[in-house]
Amino acid sequence: MTLSWRRLRAGRRAAKEGETGDMELTIPNHFRCPISLDLMKDPVTLSTGITYDRHSIETWIEAENFTCPITNQVLTSFDLIPNHTIRKMIQDWCVEKKSFGIERIPTPRIPISSVQVAEILSKISTSSHHQNKDDCQVLVTKIKALAKESERNKRCIVATGTGSVLAGAFSALSNSQHHQNVAVLEEILSALTLVFPLDGEASLYLGSPASLRCMVWFLESGDLSQRRNAALVLKETAVSSDHDHQKTDALAEIEGALEALVKLIKEPVCATSTKASLVIIYQMVNSSSSLSKEKIKERFVEMELVSLLSDFLVDAERSICERALGVLDRLCGSKQGREKAYLHALTMPVVVKKILRVSDLATEFSVSILWKLCKNETREDGGVVVESLQVGAFQKLLLLLQVGCAERTKEKATDLLKALNIHRERLECIDSMDFKQLKRSF
Structure with a gap:
């Protein structure tokens, strides 16, 4: 099978002919993914011995296909083993065909496994339990970096229950003097925004009085990034449980909470945080218990929220x-x-x-x-x-x-x-x- 790349004729040849030509380039079959038929960027080998591009075979397996596409054998293992030999051969071939406009594929990073994620999460739980804020911050930063590295890593991190572990760590470190743990708490909030949606266990941790007070403190006193992250996590906490009114009632009782939410609308940080603030306020005036709901409405009205929204x-x-x-x-x-x-x-x-x-x-x-x-x-x-x-x-x-x-x-x-x-x-x-x-x- 061949593919055509259009390239400008170089140097004197371009000056003489002054036109664009078609050059045919044949990609070796063993460099192609059997599924997509494209040049493999991250070749991996299945338990059946067949090599595929990682993205193609992961998409195949995620669609609940549990057989090898080529041999049709039932997969006894879903481990994807990097085929470094084929990858190096493809990279050498790309360098050799550079004149055809072929770019060398970068060396892919090996995706993180659920076992590796679980090990990091265990250390986060231990360090937060013992109030070891420095070690906890380093580990949370590592989780953030891995999640940002690739979408595949992010899916693995989310599926391993990272949200509940981070929320538990946030709750544990909020119980002490959170003013002394600002750096690690900020890092946890930032990491939590990468693993939405949060599960029920994470929502319970974040709905604790200590956690809510800490997030309100960030809303009131934090910089732009801290206020944004606090608003996003508060929004997830408010909407991710069947007992929303308990959290919204508790949030309304915290001094400065309502004022901080209104401030996010009056002095917006970004569109995302504004949306989050409006969702939280909506939950508070809609999902709270009847008595507290009316009191919350009165307080928002006294803050001129009606006029603010009309202008907004x-x-x-x-x-x-x-x-x-x-x-x-x-x-x-x-x-x-x-x-x-x-x-x-x-x-x-x-x-x-x-x-x-x-x-x-x-x-x-x-x-x-x-x-x-x-x-x-x-x-x-x-x-x-x-x-x-x-x-x-x-x-x-x-x-x-x-x-x-x-x-x-x-x-x-x-x-x-x-x-x-x-x-x-x-x-x-x-x-x-x-x-x-x-x-x-x-």
């Missing part, structure tokens, strides 16, 4: 917009939240604008917010109902019913149209150009 939504990108609308919807479920929304000039225009503009989820939240604000309006002049008409709510809701939406959203949209229709005759419609680019889903 003006030019927020899609995923952030969905999360911000979700939080705003929950806050508007309280009287104090609605009062703040009524007072902010951007609330109605922004919420109406997001209908049919961002995503189905954003539309669902927007209609829900609009419904809560309009149905709880007490002023005789119509107040927000009239305002929503002026910014085009009636036309958008009609279009939403025509395009189609979820049943609960449809019920709220219908209910809103009835309320809006009372005031419609004395107000002009908005310019229909607002919907010019909208495409129906059918």
Whole structure:
């Protein structure tokens, strides 16, 4: 089998002929992976004696194929033994064919095994248990480096239960004076962000009072990287358990926690940390126990989160917009939240604008917010109902019913149209150009 590489004619030949030629180059068959038929970059040999490229055979095995692709023999072992002889021959051949545009394949690093990972994790557990922060930090740094080395390493590290061991170490070192263990705790937080999603055991460790207090401390006092990592790990902790309300209630009781989360929105570190903060806040105002949920909402409203989100939504990108609308919807479920929304000039225009503009989820939240604000309006002049008409709510809701939406959203949209229709005759419609680019889903 041959492959063609197009190369420019070099030197005087190029000057004379001034054109590009096709040169045919034959790759030796024993340099090709039997699966992909491409030049092998990391040749490994199976227990059947057949050599494949590591990526191809790993993909084959991960697809639950437990036989050798060539011999069809059942694999008695899944160990992949590096074939250094073939690899060196391929590298020499690449150097020899350099003039054809062939680049020498780099010498691959041998992937880490689950046994090696387990050995490192055992040392991390021991060192953290004995409060040996220096040794623990060195070991965690090693795990991080291995995870970043290759995707294959990362999968092996995650599958070996690294998340729960790191979380246990974080909890153990947080129980002591965490101010003295900042360096190692920061390193553990950074490593944890590489092994998401976290399992239930890791969530339990990170949901301990000591761990939560430590992460809040990083949110309040850490640098940009520390605040980002703390927010990401807190988010994973909040959403990875069936008992979310216990963790969110405990988090809300920690002094400065709510203020630190709001600060991540007001003074964003990066889009990822902003999303994480919004997810945590949503969990707190949605998954907490009934009594604490209302108290948490009141505290967020007092921090001017409603006004902040209204401003934030003006030019927020899609995923952030969905999360911000979700939080705003929950806050508007309280009287104090609605009062703040009524007072902010951007609330109605922004919420109406997001209908049919961002995503189905954003539309669902927007209609829900609009419904809560309009149905709880007490002023005789119509107040927000009239305002929503002026910014085009009636036309958008009609279009939403025509395009189609979820049943609960449809019920709220219908209910809103009835309320809006009372005031419609004395107000002009908005310019229909607002919907010019909208495409129906059918």
